[in-house]
Amino acid sequence: MKDFAMENTYNLLKQLVEIPSPAGNTFGIISIIDEYLHELCIETKWNHRGALLVTLPGKDQNHHRFVTAHVDTLGAMIKEIKPSGRLTMDLIGGFTFNSIEGENCRIETSSGRVYTGTILMHQTSLHVYKDSAKAERNQANMEIRIDEQVSNADDVRSLGIEVGDFISFEPRMELTPSGFIKSRHLDDKVCVVIMLQILKKLHMEEISLPYTTHFLFSNSEEIRYGGNASVPPATVEYLALDIGVIGDGQASDEYSVSICTKDSSGPYHLGLRKSLQQLSEKNNIAYNLDIFPFYGSDASSAIHAGHDIIHGLIGPGVDATHAYERTHLSSIQQTASLLFCYLQSNMMIEGGIENG
Known part of the structure; x- marks a missing residue:
């Protein structure tokens, strides 16, 4: 897919990563995606969980494909308003406290008002706490310093801030001259953008698919039950778009598409x-x-x-996953190309046998 518009892809990705969407609070970003698709005259359907589904009829309407990418990200909730006016967090998703130390954040109240703050160790100042470097980064020691004039819990509550309010992290997205994209929440908004760009191309060029295909923008993958709803009974193949992970012992890199053979759930088909x-x-x-x-x-x-599905997983290689992440434009390109080829392929695995 050599004509995949990387500049447009980057601009759309920047727009989406800047929309807070921790798992459990995704209405805003799903609404933006819905609006984007409606402007293209692509029909959508919301499910009861608040995820968004697009269905493109194919030549074969008896055997369906299903493709997902998730809009929800890591985040947190307010666990406690401390007597000092600082906030304790409870994490949403699987990540470590040290990966968000020093990060600016946003606190969204139930009324929709947003306040800013910074995530810090309670013992941050070396001028006061000489053992700061040795203190464990955990829920007891990490807190949010609100950017408001507060000195106690009552001051905080007077702002409308309460236990259970959502906390999101500033993405700090940046494109380097060498083609790297650095940002929080590339997992999985980079794949959301790939899916949107593919849908746009299919629609604008009136490309007919061999099989009826459903595209789900799921909204609770980070808490492990995102894409298990709205799967039509006729679905045979299910392809998840998500990040490939990079590190010691891993084969993935930031320049290719990763094809997952196995994860913690077991082998893929x-x-x-x-x-x-x-x-x-x-x-x-x-x-x-x-x-x-x-x-x-x-x-x-x-x-x-x-x-009862045949499942697969592909995605761009992303470094430092669930922290301040990085990928390269070429990995996005390769992933988009494989997805585009897959959607147009006639071969389907049915009953464990290749057909088509």
Whole structure:
């Protein structure tokens, strides 16, 4: 997909990462995506969970495909308003406190008002706490310093801030001259943008798909039950778009598309994996096969929910996942190319046998 507009992709990604959407508070970003698709005259449907579904009829309407990317991100909730006027957090999603130390954040109240703050160790100042570096980064020691004149819990509550209010982290998105994108929440908004751009291309160029295909913008993947709803009974293949992880022992990189062979839920479907490999090789798409040992996806969530589907997972390679993340424009390009080829391929795995 050589004509994939990377400048437009970057601009759309920047817009989406700047919209706070911690799991449990995704109405705003789903509404923006819905509006974007309606402007393209693409029909959408909200499910009861607040996720968004797009269905494109295909030549074969008896065997369906299902593709997901999740809009929800890591975040937190207010656990306690301390007597000092600082806030204690309870984390949403799987990440460590040290990965958000020093980060600016936003606090959204039940009325919709937003306040800013900074996430700090209680013992931050070395001029006061000489053992600050040794203190454990945990819920007891980490707190939010609100950017308001507050000195006690009553002052905080007078602002409308209360236990259970959502906390989101500033993304600090940046594009380097060498083509790297650095930001929080590339997981999984980079794949959301890929899916949006593919939908736009399919619609604008009136490309007919071989199979009826559903595209779900799921909204609770980070809490492990995002993509297990709204899966039509006719669905045969289920492909999740999510990030490939990079680190010691991993094959993924920031320049290729990662094809997951196994995660914490077990192996992904061998037949679909082979099909994705063949499509990559046939179309000169750079790819890596990889295993993600501490990972789950919308596809694995759907398997756990009992759906009789063939599941797969692809995505761009992302460094420092669940922290301040980074990928490269080329990895986005390769992922978009593989998805585009997959959607147009006639071969489907049915009953464990390749057909088409």
